[in-house]
Amino acid sequence: MQHVLSARQFNQSEIADIFLMAERMESAMATAHGRRSMVKRHVGEVAATLFYEPSTRTRLSFESAAQRLGMGLVSTENAGEFSSAIKGETLEDSIRTVASYASAIIMRHKGEDSADRAAAVSDVPILNAGAGKGEHPTQALLDLYTINKEFDRTDGLHVVIGGDLRQGRTARSLAQLLSIYGNNSITFVSTPELQMGRDIIAHLEERGTKHQETDDMMAAIRDADVVYWTRLQKERLQEGEHDIQSDFTINQAALQVMPASAIILHPLPRNEEIELSVDHDPRAKYFDQVRNGLYIRMAILDKVLGGAE
Numbered sequence: 622m623q624h625v626l627s628a629r630q631f632n633q634s635e636i637a638d639i640f641l642m643a644e645r646m647e648s649a650m651a652t653a654h655g656r657r658s659m660v661k662r663h664v665g666e667v668a669a670t671l672f673y674e675p676s677t678r679t680r681l682s683f684e685s686a687a688q689r690l691g692m693g694l695v696s697t698e699n700a701g702e703f704s705s706a707i708k709g710e711t712l713e714d715s716i717r718t719v720a721s722y723a724s725a726i727i728m729r730h731k732g733e734d735s736a737d738r739a740a741a742v743s744d745v746p747i748l749n750a751g752a753g754k755g756e757h758p759t760q761a762l763l764d765l766y767t768i769n770k771e772f773d774r775t776d777g778l779h780v781v782i783g784g785d786l787r788q789g790r791t792a793r794s795l796a797q798l799l800s801i802y803g804n805n806s807i808t809f810v811s812t813p814e815l816q817m818g819r820d821i822i823a824h825l826e827e828r829g830t831k832h833q834e835t836d837d838m839m840a841a842i843r844d845a846d847v848v849y850w851t852r853l854q855k856e857r858l859q860e861g862e863h864d865i866q867s868d869f870t871i872n873q874a875a876l877q878v879m880p881a882s883a884i885i886l887h888p889l890p891r892n893e894e895i896e897l898s899v900d901h902d903p904r905a906k907y908f909d910q911v912r913n914g915l916y917i918r919m920a921i922l923d924k925v926l927g928g929a930e
């Protein structure tokens with residue numbers, strides 16, 4: 622594995638490998654002895670985080686993952702303004718530059734094709750940490766890792782994905798990752814304005830993944846295994862679209878309808894689409910996802926660096 626650009630690039634055995642390594646990272650992180658031994662793993666390597674869009678979890682978990690593997694770190698958190706991009710430097714020139722300082726580049730950018738453009742000119746692995754309205758493959762891996770921990774499987778699941786599916790890259794990447802397995806079934810819940818991109822629907826059809834689209838949230842979640850909720854990406858709405866709403870809220874009434882065995886996931890940040898009172902429900906697993914992100918990103922960094930010597 623060189624670059625991580627799209628959820629589509631993986632096969633089942635690569636995902637199983639990443640999950641196994643993430644489990645190893647998780648148990649290592651639980652003890653001082655384990656942490657001290659992991660920190661020796663990639664001494665001498667440097668990670669670069671190049672973020673042109675805001676981030677809390679993705680950037681900090683990648684930076685923590687790098688440091689927990691003993692890597693050094695160079696970072697620009699507002700690369701649109703604080704890097705030479707503001708002076709008119711192309712993404713390609715910036716990537717060539719950063720690639721000569723780092724062993725891997727973790728990048729978030731507003732362009733849907735940004736990760737592919739970066740990979741085309743980079744000598745070191747590019748890890749796509751969010752590409753505009755396109756993809757966020759490492760988020761999808763941590764989402765699926767969380768699902769696998771809860772159900773002990775990644776197939777035969779009914780996954781209801783709701784909210785702003787047109788602009789939410791995590792929903793797009795997760796749908797593609799789920800389609801790698803035989804018999805998952807996906808229900809997309811959104812309004813017509815915010816529905817899932819036709820490119821993803823076409824991909825699911827090609828893979829033979831069962832899927833449906835609805836605006837009836839209550840009916841969809843009634844027999845869900847996983848309820849994956851997302852916020853309205855207000856910052857990505859076009860001129861004249863500011864009246865668009867995503868009115869699907871997970872609240873106490875929704876909890877009553879959902880099976881007792883279901884889990885609720887969200888990539889975070891959340892706005893009003895999951896009521897705070899839901900946090901106390903044992904089915905709410907979004908803060909587990911946050912923690913799993915560290916292990917998954919440690920595993921991914923380890924894999925692109927070719928494992929330890």
Ligand code: NCD
Nearest residue numbers: 678679751757791888889890
């Ligand atoms: C998401 C993102 O940036 O795509 N957050 C994340 O990485 N965990 C979701 C979002 O911004 O809504």
